Amino acid sequence: xxxxxxxxxxxxxxxxxxxxxxxxxxxxxxxxxxxxxxxxxxxxxxxxxxxxxxxxxxxxxxxxxxxxxxxxxxxxxxxxxxxxxxxxxxxxxxxxxxxxxxxxxxxxxxxxxxxxxxxxxxxxxxxxxxxxxxxxx
Numbered sequence: 001x002x003x004x005x006x007x008x009x010x011x012x013x014x015x016x017x018x019x020x021x022x023x024x025x026x027x028x029x030x031x032x033x034x035x036x037x038x039x040x041x042x043x044x045x046x047x048x049x050x051x052x053x054x055x056x057x058x059x060x061x062x063x064x065x066x067x068x069x070x071x072x073x074x075x076x077x078x079x080x081x082x083x084x085x086x087x088x089x090x091x092x093x094x095x096x097x098x099x100x101x102x103x104x105x106x107x108x109x110x111x112x113x114x115x116x117x118x119x120x121x122x123x124x125x126x127x128x129x130x131x132x133x134x135x136x137x
Contacts, residue, residue, distance in 0.1 A: 007033075007040035099124060 001009070014033050020026045096107050104121035117126045 002040075002044075004037075004040040004044055007037040010036060097126065099126060 011033050014029060019029065021030055094107060094109055096105060098105050099119040099122060101124040102119060102122040104119055106117075106119060106126070108117060118124065119126055
């Protein structure tokens, strides 16, 4: 039984009782039953809104998955090129660095300008030269 059905049932029970609706207690009971019905209707509206929003979020998640697949799906694993047969994947010139802002591991090829390297996860510009100098020390 839904909350709305329970509220209607309570109203029916109260209407079937022979209580004085003009007494203070009767007015209170009638007001509480009306409040219960109003709350049940509002709760049903909220449930409908939540169901709609959940469906909408699922659609957005699916669309975002498609966008991520388009952007990141078939890329080379060690650099930002779009070719699975990339020569740099087998070179020793590939570099790996951890973003100091978010901790994401970033791989890039030898052809990337390190001055312009930006973390794809958080968008933070990386100080790659500083990181390599730290590794050398």
